[in-house]
Amino acid sequence: MKRAPGPGRRIGAVVLWAVLFLVAFETALQIRSQLRFGQSVFNLLSGATRYVNDERTGLKLLRPGRVFAGDDVEIRTNSLGLRSPELAPQRLPGSLRVAVVGASTVMGELTRTNDATFPALLGERLRVRYPQRAIEVVNAGISGARIADQLRMLEEIVLPLQPDLVIVYPGFNDFADYCRDVVSTPTPAALREGLPLVSLPNWLLGIEAVRRHTGFLRAAPGRQTLRDPAAVDRQPYRARLERLVATARDAGVTFVLATNARAYRPEQPLDEQMRLSAQARYFNPCFDLPGLNALYDRHNGEILDVGRHFGVPVLPLHERIPGGREYFVDASHFTPAGEHRAADTIFDYLVSRGLTGT
Amino acid sequence: MSFQSLHFLLFLGVVFALNRCFLQRPDARKNLLLVASYYFYMCWDWRYAGLLLLMSAVNFLAGRRIQESADARGRKRWLAFALAVSLGVLACFKYANFFVDGAVRLVASLGVQADLTVLQLLLPIGISFFTFQSLSYTLDIFRGRARATGSFRDFALFVAFFPTVLSGPITRARQLLPQLEQPLPDSRERLEEGLVLVLRGFVKKMAFADVLAAHLVNPAFAAPADYSPLFLLVAVYAFTFQLYMDLSGYTDIARGVAKLLGFDLPTNFDRPYHATSVSDFWQRWHTSMSGFFRDYLYFGIGGSKHGNVYVNLYVTFVAIGCWHGAGWNFVLYGLIHGSCVCLERWRRGRRAARGLPAEPQGALPRLAALPRLAALLLTFQIIALSRILFRAPDLGSAAAYVAAMLKPVAAGAAPFTAVGLATLLVAVLLHYLPPRLFEHAARGYLRAPAVVQGGAIAGLALALMAFSTGTASFIYFQF
Numbered sequence: 001m002k003r004a005p006g007p008g009r010r011i012g013a014v015v016l017w018a019v020l021f022l023v024a025f026e027t028a029l030q031i032r033s034q035l036r037f038g039q040s041v042f043n044l045l046s047g048a049t050r051y052v053n054d055e056r057t058g059l060k061l062l063r064p065g066r067v068f069a070g071d072d073v074e075i076r077t078n079s080l081g082l083r084s085p086e087l088a089p090q091r092l093p094g095s096l097r098v099a100v101v102g103a104s105t106v107m108g109e110l111t112r113t114n115d116a117t118f119p120a121l122l123g124e125r126l127r128v129r130y131p132q133r134a135i136e137v138v139n140a141g142i143s144g145a146r147i148a149d150q151l152r153m154l155e156e157i158v159l160p161l162q163p164d165l166v167i168v169y170p171g172f173n174d175f176a177d178y179c180r181d182v183v184s185t186p187t188p189a190a191l192r193e194g195l196p197l198v199s200l201p202n203w204l205l206g207i208e209a210v211r212r213h214t215g216f217l218r219a220a221p222g223r224q225t226l227r228d229p230a231a232v233d234r235q236p237y238r239a240r241l242e243r244l245v246a247t248a249r250d251a252g253v254t255f256v257l258a259t260n261a262r263a264y265r266p267e268q269p270l271d272e273q274m275r276l277s278a279q280a281r282y283f284n285p286c287f288d289l290p291g292l293n294a295l296y297d298r299h300n301g302e303i304l305d306v307g308r309h310f311g312v313p314v315l316p317l318h319e320r321i322p323g324g325r326e327y328f329v330d331a332s333h334f335t336p337a338g339e340h341r342a343a344d345t346i347f348d349y350l351v352s353r354g355l356t357g358t
Numbered sequence: 359m360s361f362q363s364l365h366f367l368l369f370l371g372v373v374f375a376l377n378r379c380f381l382q383r384p385d386a387r388k389n390l391l392l393v394a395s396y397y398f399y400m401c402w403d404w405r406y407a408g409l410l411l412l413m414s415a416v417n418f419l420a421g422r423r424i425q426e427s428a429d430a431r432g433r434k435r436w437l438a439f440a441l442a443v444s445l446g447v448l449a450c451f452k453y454a455n456f457f458v459d460g461a462v463r464l465v466a467s468l469g470v471q472a473d474l475t476v477l478q479l480l481l482p483i484g485i486s487f488f489t490f491q492s493l494s495y496t497l498d499i500f501r502g503r504a505r506a507t508g509s510f511r512d513f514a515l516f517v518a519f520f521p522t523v524l525s526g527p528i529t530r531a532r533q534l535l536p537q538l539e540q541p542l543p544d545s546r547e548r549l550e551e552g553l554v555l556v557l558r559g560f561v562k563k564m565a566f567a568d569v570l571a572a573h574l575v576n577p578a579f580a581a582p583a584d585y586s587p588l589f590l591l592v593a594v595y596a597f598t599f600q601l602y603m604d605l606s607g608y609t610d611i612a613r614g615v616a617k618l619l620g621f622d623l624p625t626n627f628d629r630p631y632h633a634t635s636v637s638d639f640w641q642r643w644h645t646s647m648s649g650f651f652r653d654y655l656y657f658g659i660g661g662s663k664h665g666n667v668y669v670n671l672y673v674t675f676v677a678i679g680c681w682h683g684a685g686w687n688f689v690l691y692g693l694i695h696g697s698c699v700c701l702e703r704w705r706r707g708r709r710a711a712r713g714l715p716a717e718p719q720g721a722l723p724r725l726a727a728l729p730r731l732a733a734l735l736l737t738f739q740i741i742a743l744s745r746i747l748f749r750a751p752d753l754g755s756a757a758a759y760v761a762a763m764l765k766p767v768a769a770g771a772a773p774f775t776a777v778g779l780a781t782l783l784v785a786v787l788l789h790y791l792p793p794r795l796f797e798h799a800a801r802g803y804l805r806a807p808a809v810v811q812g813g814a815i816a817g818l819a820l821a822l823m824a825f826s827t828g829t830a831s832f833i834y835f836q837f
Contacts, residue, residue: 008549216775
């Protein structure tokens, strides 16, 4: 005689089905990511991840000498682990070598090919302008790099290449620290000391995919910031920037700082700002829209101030690249038009200031 | 460990499975639940597990001694001991900062700067709930309504029981302790009922409470001066529903989890915004808490039988206000509700003296529902507006909020979002729709095959991921 399933077994079956559905959803997202960007958990399993931790420099770099091909993005890396062409082993007389240091916007995280990133486009423009010179533009941007990583990049990889000019576009990754203690600590125990908790692995795409596309459900345009941007201590950020500039100055290299451009601006309609700032609000959940606007402006102010303090030219990219959908895919990454606009703006700035060494 | 975390789901899965393994071994089951409950609490803050243990030990000892004492004086002494330790600890952690701040301000007004920051204490999570839960046991034994348990383990489990330890429902010992002695009720209906309660709780919390907070309540209370009176008023209504969805969501999850483990907990809510008077509201809202104050404080100081009933009501409602937090806003919240209840009682008495029914009736049969509707709307306004005191961090902020509501209608921004308004509308509709519709929907879900049920849970998990702010713990965790 067949036994009827027990009550516990029934619940078990329901939970099992729920888990299977979630696993199927995650698998579909991983396959999609592999097809579009050439990156997924399958890379992790096969030991062919896009990024590696370089033991010599202590930096997270791209896996050297590889092609990560997807339908949307193809990343070709050189032997240094950068999204850049191979550099000539010997500098030719009269050549111009420019390095652009930064994070995902410089690397072109969402940019289709290496040639479409703004450092590569800048190289094109310089080659047209100076056809007699050998022009090399090194894309030294790595996704997720903070200013401390960029300093290390400068010291360990860029300066040994003996560039004529270094441009640093710092990006926004340092801001993530501001929300860490606010977000991860539930009320009311601001100083709680609980047992360690289990959390989901960071390679899961399901949660990020859902949350990135549903930010409008969780946030409204009004003021509800958990952290006052005016109360944020910007001194550590400034100190890191100063170290970066001082290192370049001590190395005797021509140096240009750029302010961070962003997609959303207070003058845009509120809905547009909310849409364009979704990524920024996702990564900085303790700030609301007005708070983020204030935070970003204050940090650009620090970049301008550090430049003034050290006598280093600062390109106000945030003023020269308008916000909006035409130039930005999300809060901070450029569209193809944005890459061109950034390359044009930097090119004009370098030439008008005579920073190209002619 | 929050209910909304992966850690909790794994923890619950393990406890659920082991609990079922121990169906025929009650001792092992109790040990398991006790260890699990302390583990759960220590995930929040391991330092305060000792406090939980102390509260259990004091009330267990007092309960035993009260039962064993032959003379009334001895019984009173042990009751006083339990009250002094339990309420002393609660006062120390919950109200010390309030009094220290008051003292510092007083001294500062005399021109002396005092630094008493060393006394700033961190509020142990759930202290108001587990203190009252353990005290109810001692008080019930004192009044002869319950018998002391001989097992400290059982009592410690009753106090620390993980579904209730953080935010209730405040369960009486006579409700929970006997269930420990009964064999685990094992039925498919029971487990499914538990599952539906848990799911409903998550939906209430994450799809309603958190969304209302993000879209309406938090912006309005963060900077009331920036917003129009209409936006501020809607935000007050939104908070009224946020609070209900938040605490009743927590209660549903707690009851659902307890049901999965074989226990029944009290319901705590009975569609509170259907109340037609403030007195009626308190018989529908957070009943495990209001019942505690009614049974142990209001009746204890005389109720309607001894002393002045109005004074007794005021004392009870101010105590309810203060239970929620140390601040003048909570005192005023209690006073407003106490005044309303006193007024209603006085009016009922007056009508009774004139031979009239307790509530006015409609003049025409067709209009019979009108007085009830008017009473419902008026009660809702009182409840909603008094909640400004509840949501604002202090009395000054509450006053600023009210002042902002009274400025010219056109002044300030009104950044309503479609998501915020739609959520509020659905929350209101759900609250006023007949409950049989939900029961029908739940039955339909439970009749579906396991694959459909599992798919719905997976879909719900993804939806909740989308809704969850990740920063919002349950509102009552702060009490």
